[in-house]
Amino acid sequence: MLMRIRTVTMLGLALITVAACSGSTATTASNYKLTLIQGVAGDPFYVTMACGAQAEATKEGVTLNITGGNKWDATVQKPVIDSVTAAKPDGVMVAPDDSKALLAPLKAMSDAGIKVTFVDTQLDDTSFAVSSIATDNSGGGTLAAQTLATLIGDKGSVLVVNVDPGISTTDARVQGFNDEMKKHPNITVLDVQYTHDDPTAATTITTSILAAHPDLAGVFATNVQNAEGVATGLKQANNTVVKTIAFDAGPKQIEDLNAGIVQGLIAQDPYGIGVAGVQQTVLALKGQATTKTIQTSLAALTKDNVNNADMQKYLYKATCS
Amino acid sequence: MPEPLLQARGIVKHYGHVEALRGCDFDVYPNEIVALVGDNGAGKSTLIKILAGSEQADEGAVFLEGKQIHVGSPFEAMRLGIETVYQDLALAPDLDGSANLYLGREIMQPGLLGKLGFLDNGTMRAGARKAFGELGVDLKNAQSAVANLSGGQRQSVAVARSVAWASKVVFLDEPTAALGVIQTARVLETVKRIRDRGVAAVLISHNMRQVLEIADRIEVLRLGRRVARFAAKDATIELLVSAMTSGIAEEGAA
Amino acid sequence: MTAVQPTRGQSIRSAVAVRLSPVVARWNAFAQTRGGSVVARMFSTNAAWILLLLAFLMLLFNYLAPGKFLTEFNVRTMATNVSVLLVIAVGETFVMATGGIDLSVGYVLLFSGVTSAQVMNWGGRDSTNYGWDIVLLGFIVALGSGFAWGVLNGLIVAKAKVPALIATLGTLGMSWGLAEILSNGQDLRYLPSIMGDMGASRIIDKIPLVVIVAAIVAVIGSIILSLTRFGRYTLAIGSNQEAARRAGINVDRHLIKVYAMSGTLAGFAAFMNLAIFTTTTISGHANDNLQAIAAVVIGGTSLVGGVATIAGTTIGICIPMVLFSGFTILGLQSFWRDVAVGAVLILAVYTDQLRRRRRERH
Numbered sequence: 017m018l019m020r021i022r023t024v025t026m027l028g029l030a031l032i033t034v035a036a037c038s039g040s041t042a043t044t045a046s047n048y049k050l051t052l053i054q055g056v057a058g059d060p061f062y063v064t065m066a067c068g069a070q071a072e073a074t075k076e077g078v079t080l081n082i083t084g085g086n087k088w089d090a091t092v093q094k095p096v097i098d099s100v101t102a103a104k105p106d107g108v109m110v111a112p113d114d115s116k117a118l119l120a121p122l123k124a125m126s127d128a129g130i131k132v133t134f135v136d137t138q139l140d141d142t143s144f145a146v147s148s149i150a151t152d153n154s155g156g157g158t159l160a161a162q163t164l165a166t167l168i169g170d171k172g173s174v175l176v177v178n179v180d181p182g183i184s185t186t187d188a189r190v191q192g193f194n195d196e197m198k199k200h201p202n203i204t205v206l207d208v209q210y211t212h213d214d215p216t217a218a219t220t221i222t223t224s225i226l227a228a229h230p231d232l233a234g235v236f237a238t239n240v241q242n243a244e245g246v247a248t249g250l251k252q253a254n255n256t257v258v259k260t261i262a263f264d265a266g267p268k269q270i271e272d273l274n275a276g277i278v279q280g281l282i283a284q285d286p287y288g289i290g291v292a293g294v295q296q297t298v299l300a301l302k303g304q305a306t307t308k309t310i311q312t313s314l315a316a317l318t319k320d321n322v323n324n325a326d327m328q329k330y331l332y333k334a335t336c337s
Numbered sequence: 338m339p340e341p342l343l344q345a346r347g348i349v350k351h352y353g354h355v356e357a358l359r360g361c362d363f364d365v366y367p368n369e370i371v372a373l374v375g376d377n378g379a380g381k382s383t384l385i386k387i388l389a390g391s392e393q394a395d396e397g398a399v400f401l402e403g404k405q406i407h408v409g410s411p412f413e414a415m416r417l418g419i420e421t422v423y424q425d426l427a428l429a430p431d432l433d434g435s436a437n438l439y440l441g442r443e444i445m446q447p448g449l450l451g452k453l454g455f456l457d458n459g460t461m462r463a464g465a466r467k468a469f470g471e472l473g474v475d476l477k478n479a480q481s482a483v484a485n486l487s488g489g490q491r492q493s494v495a496v497a498r499s500v501a502w503a504s505k506v507v508f509l510d511e512p513t514a515a516l517g518v519i520q521t522a523r524v525l526e527t528v529k530r531i532r533d534r535g536v537a538a539v540l541i542s543h544n545m546r547q548v549l550e551i552a553d554r555i556e557v558l559r560l561g562r563r564v565a566r567f568a569a570k571d572a573t574i575e576l577l578v579s580a581m582t583s584g585i586a587e588e589g590a591a
Numbered sequence: 592m593t594a595v596q597p598t599r600g601q602s603i604r605s606a607v608a609v610r611l612s613p614v615v616a617r618w619n620a621f622a623q624t625r626g627g628s629v630v631a632r633m634f635s636t637n638a639a640w641i642l643l644l645l646a647f648l649m650l651l652f653n654y655l656a657p658g659k660f661l662t663e664f665n666v667r668t669m670a671t672n673v674s675v676l677l678v679i680a681v682g683e684t685f686v687m688a689t690g691g692i693d694l695s696v697g698y699v700l701l702f703s704g705v706t707s708a709q710v711m712n713w714g715g716r717d718s719t720n721y722g723w724d725i726v727l728l729g730f731i732v733a734l735g736s737g738f739a740w741g742v743l744n745g746l747i748v749a750k751a752k753v754p755a756l757i758a759t760l761g762t763l764g765m766s767w768g769l770a771e772i773l774s775n776g777q778d779l780r781y782l783p784s785i786m787g788d789m790g791a792s793r794i795i796d797k798i799p800l801v802v803i804v805a806a807i808v809a810v811i812g813s814i815i816l817s818l819t820r821f822g823r824y825t826l827a828i829g830s831n832q833e834a835a836r837r838a839g840i841n842v843d844r845h846l847i848k849v850y851a852m853s854g855t856l857a858g859f860a861a862f863m864n865l866a867i868f869t870t871t872t873i874s875g876h877a878n879d880n881l882q883a884i885a886a887v888v889i890g891g892t893s894l895v896g897g898v899a900t901i902a903g904t905t906i907g908i909c910i911p912m913v914l915f916s917g918f919t920i921l922g923l924q925s926f927w928r929d930v931a932v933g934a935v936l937i938l939a940v941y942t943d944q945l946r947r948r949r950r951e952r953h
Contacts, residue, residue: 057925081922086929090868091875095672095912099919102665103656116780117868120791121668128664182777212776391837412839423837429830431897432823440827441838443820454819 047078048106048301050294053096054084055111055137060266060332061286062111065135067336068290069109076298081105090114097121107131107146107297109290115140115184131300135293136286137185142308147296151284152311153185157192160261161200163280163316164234167259171202172233175225177242179213186238189263193236203233211242218245219252226253237262237278240269247277265317266332273322281317283330288312340403342367342537343388343419343506348397350383350561357383359561360397365506370528370538372548372569375558376581381541384558385508389421390414401505412441418504422512427495430484434494435465437483438501468501469493472527489520496524500531507531508539513547525551545574557581638891638903641939645906645913652917659920667799673912674805675700675867677905678860680883681812682853684904687887688816689849690829690896691748691755696857697879698767699740703861704871705770707733708779711786721783729786733862734855740766741854745847763880770873778870790866801863808856813901825849829896882911885932889939910935 052069054062066082073080083100085092093113098121100108108130112118119139126132126144134148142148164174176193179186190208197205206229211217218237222245226232235258237243243262250258262269265283272278289312296306315330322331345363349356358380365371375381386392388399390408399406401417408414411421428437439461445451462480469475474493483491492512499507509528513521528551531538542548548555548569555572557565557580565580652660659665679696686693711729712718718725740762747758792800816822824845827835836842864872888894889910890903911932918928 051922083919083922083925086925087877089875089877090870090872091864094868095668095915096919096925098668098672099665099916102662102668102916103659103920103922113874114778114868114870114872116778117870117872119869120787120867124668180776182775411837415839421837427834427837429827429834429897431830431893432827436823436827440823440835441840443823445820454815454821456818456820456823458818 046302048298049079049081050107050109050297051081051083051100051103051105052135052290052293053093053100053108053110054082055093055113056088057084057086060334061136061264061284063334063336064332065111065286065290065293067333068287069294070290070336072291072294076294078294078298080294085113088113090117094118094121097125101125101128101130104128105130106301107133109133109135109293109297111136112139113137131297133293133297133300135289146300147293147306147308147310149289149292149296149310149312151185151289151314153188154192154195155311156263156282156284156314157189157194158196159192159314159316160189160236160263160280160282161193161196163282163318164236164259164261165197165200165203167261167279167318168203168233170200173204173206173229173231174234174236175206175222175229175232176208177218177221177235177237177246178208178210179239179242180210189238190236206232211245213239213241215241215245215248218242219249222246222249223253226250226255226258232258234259234261236260239263240266243269243272243278247272264332265330267334270317270322270331273317273319276319279318283315283317283327283332285312285314285330286332287329339366341365341400342402344400345384345388346398346400348384348387348399349395350380350387350392351395357561358387358394358397361558361561362563363388363556364566365537365539366554367537368532368535369553370532370540370551372540372542372552372555373558374542374545374548374555374577374581378560379558379581380561381558382510385421385510385539385541388414389419389508391421415441415502419506419508420499420503421508421510422495422499423510427498428483428491430491431482433480433482434469434486435462435480437494438465438468438498440498442502468497472497472500472530473523487520489516489523492516492520492524493527496527500527500534500536503531503536506537506539508541510541511543512540513542513544521547545577548577549574638900638906640942641889641891641903641906641910644935645910648910648913648917652913652920656917656920660917663797665916665920667797667802669909669912669916670802671799671867673908674799674801675860675864676879676882676886677805677908678808678856678863679879680886680904680908681809681901682856683880683883684812684887684890684892684899684901685816685825685849686755686853687884687892687894688825688829688896688899689846690832691846691850692759692884693744693850693853694756694759694880694884695740695744695763695766696853696883697876698763698770699737699854699857700861700864700879701871701873701876702740702766702770702773703733703736703858704865705774705779705873706736707858707862708782708865708871709773711782712779715781718781719784721785723785726783726786726789729783729865730862733858733865735858737858737861738851738855740857741851742847744854745850748850749843749846774871774873776873778873780870782865782869786866787869790863790869801867804863808859809901809905816899816901821845821848826897826899829893829899831897885911885936889936891939891943893943894940907939 050073052066056062070080083096085096090113097118101124108125110132112122119141122132122139123144131146132144133146134142136150138148138150176190178190194205197203209221235246237246237260240262243260246260259279261280262278263282265281269281273281292310299306315327317327317330321327341364343365348358348361350358361380361384363384373381387394390411390413399408406417429440444457444461446455446457472493474497483494496512513524516524528538528540540552549572552569555567555569556563559581649661683693683696707729710732711721711725744759744762747753748755790801794800794803824840828842828845832842886907887904890907892899914931915928
């Protein structure tokens with residue numbers, strides 16, 4: 017019985033949604049319908065991106081739908097992309113889960129007359145895109161190096177804890193970090209360690225490196241899993257000297273920052289990516305010039321500045337309000 | 338008496354420390370219904386399983402028409418013309434009567450289709466109707482899964498299945514245990530018809546009255562040994578019970 | 592008892608040898624008088640009900656999203672997006688018909704895709720120009736990899752007597768781990784470009800090649816299951832393994848064949864997956880096994896084996912995709928899709944149970 021009620025509720029929802037859509041199409045011709053396809057639904061980074069996109073859509077008077085697969089997986093995202101193409105929106109902002117596997121469905125979307133903008137991630141082939149908007153990951157690494165150098169007084173050994181080799185975003189972060197550290201002669205950068213995204217591996221690596229390099233002063237963890245593993249390793253070693261800096265600023269990471277588990281966060285600007293995505297797509301729909309490549313800014317968050325007003329837009333959100 | 342069709346001599350079977358059969362003998366003659374009786378645990382089912390190939394004896398020998406045979410599997414027993422109607426697990430309930438009758442012996446399409454593994458369902462269904470008809474089994478819907486049939490009809494299918502393929506001996510382990518009066522009469526009628534077709538039937542039953550009614554001969558097991566043999570016309574219920582419980586009528590007394 | 596004629600027809604063998612005998616004629620007449628109940632019999636199976644459900648959902652979504660859902664484009668992409676899963680689900684149907692389960696299919700697919708891609712990728716970036724010979728080699732490697740895992744599953748289940756759930760959970764982990772080791776966790780991206788062309792190609796400009804290939808696999812699977820001895824043994828083993836053994840069927844060997852078939856089809860699906868995505872999609876396939884099993888169950892295959900149809904499985908594959916696409920087109924929050932598919936799965940099994948119980952009552 018419960019199931020029947022739920023089914024009825026769902027159908028009711030469907031009817032309401034359709035009514036809402038058909039109601040809004042009756043207005044002006046410039047009332048474009050846009051869809052944002054997230055890399056993975058429910059992730060704070062993409063939720064924040066959706067918030068930015070929604071705010072900009074409301075400002076410009078266009079309708080925005082938000083969807084995405086429930087897993088970072090090209091085979092899951094392909095049917096989402098195909099269905100969105102079938103729904104014939106005017107423009108789509110999409111964060112493809114794979115730079116190659118999704119070429120065919122996104123090309124088909126573009127061929128169907130839909131304006132396609134890449135947000136956060138992109139394809140190897142961006143020729144048909146209105147615009148590609150992404151974080152300057154190398155710049156993020158540079159910022160991480162500068163922030164860590166300041167935190168450790170510009171001397172000592174530093175360790176980079178990365179996920180896996182071959183991931184373009186995290187590799188770019190490490191590259192930017194290493195390039196910047198070359199300008200700091202008193203800092204030794206140890207060999208990069210890989211964790212396969214496993215916090216336990218990050219813990220083991222941290223304690224071993226501490227044993228081998230007692231002068232370890234700082235750690236750069238390229239994502240949150242690694243940062244938490246490093247923090248556990250430092251706790252096990254009773255080490256309160258080593259400073260840790262990590263990428264991304266979701267609710268959990270902000271908690272970690274306030275609790276002193278990490279001393280710095282390099283925050284991307286998903287909100288800004290969402291805003292820019294809608295702006296560029298609408299420009300294209302209006303037949304105006306777009307910017308082919310946009311790199312959005314990053315911010316270094318520390319305990320001291322995390323509550324400042326100008327930093328709030330860099331905090332990732334679980335919901336928009 | 339003629340030469341026995343099937344002979345078991347000195348069969349021993351252990352299950353761990355339990356001795357289910359301790360030098361058991363057994364004889365089946367052509368064209369007869371022989372009942373195998375005994376108390377629970379006397380070793381009747383074990384003996385049948387060994388003769389039908391689903392269990393292996395630890396010691397002893399089996400002879401068919403005077404020649405020693407080795408029944409290594411149910412499949413070998415079937416090749417020798419020995420079929421068994423088990424108390425349980427005899428049918429595939431989701432398949433229809435025809436599929437069950439021909440299970441393991443499917444008739445294939447002629448020519449290339451058959452070589453590719455295609456079944457000739459039409460011929461098998463016709464054959465099944467005939468086989469069931471011969472045994473007086475009326476399946477209302479021959480294409481219905483066996484699970485949809487009544488208990489008696491299911492048992493009839495199982496009996497028909499064994500009877501249809503047996504050329505020498507059919508073992509029936511409590512074939513009427515779960516049946517009503519009419520269905521029981523039907524199955525017993527079937528058992529008699531097996532004999533009339535020149536196939537020996539071995540019946541395991543706890544129902545002494547039934548045994549005396551349809552068997553030609555009775556062999557009694559007690560504690561893993563044969564303790565008595567009777568011609569049915571000479572036996573009484575008291576005599577059988579006495580042999581089963583105390584083994585007074587020693588081997589060879591009949 | 593009137594039909595009993597003890598003196599006539601001493602054995603069925605002789606009876607059935609006479610083809611076109613009056614008995615057959617009588618049977619045909621019998622079958623024809625029963626013809627009226629064919630529809631009734633159809634509706635006693637799950638397949639008919641879920642076909643109605645599928646039709647209802649498609650009409651509903653088309654009504655709610657006119658001109659968007661039942662379009663040539665959307666039907667084509669939906670069909671393409673189920674084609675890989677359908678091939679896996681055909682193998683899964685056979686396994687589940689025996690009363691078993693194959694959890695390893697998704698990662699056997701991944702493993703086969705990786706080995707196949709590695710063979711085709713031998714020349715690095717140059718390999719995009721490789722020809723049909725290399726593609727054929729990749730195809731054989733994909734099939735061979737899947738076959739090997741399938742045989743291993745079959746041996747563990749049939750010979751080592753490890754329950755299928757555990758056996759295939761074990762090979763799931765093994766095939767996944769080995770795929771990651773072989774590929775170093777990196778997608779292989781430089782496949783012969785003719786593979787991608789093949790994955791995108793359409794017959795008479797309408798029907799994607801992969802859809803036709805999947806449909807052929809399903810039709811052949813359906814024929815094998817319902818018309819051949821292999822299918823009969825598969826259902827018999829699922830219905831009562833001991834009865835099948837006593838009937839002289841080599842149950843162990845048949846189970847090995849069935850698991851080998853499932854593995855080989857996963858290898859086949861891996862090749863289709865490479866053609867569609869032009870890369871190994873290493874982050875995917877975690878739920879392929881559950882999606883295939885859900886489709887098989889929605890399609891009316893009994894969880895304990897013995898009853899199965901490929902037609903049911905095919906519809907069972909389509910329903911989640913229709914819900915997925917329909918909900919996405921309507922712009923409903925993405926997680927509702929999972930809720931709806933879960934509800935359909937339970938509903939399908941529930942109605943199946945209801946019908947079985949009703950059947951057992953009379």
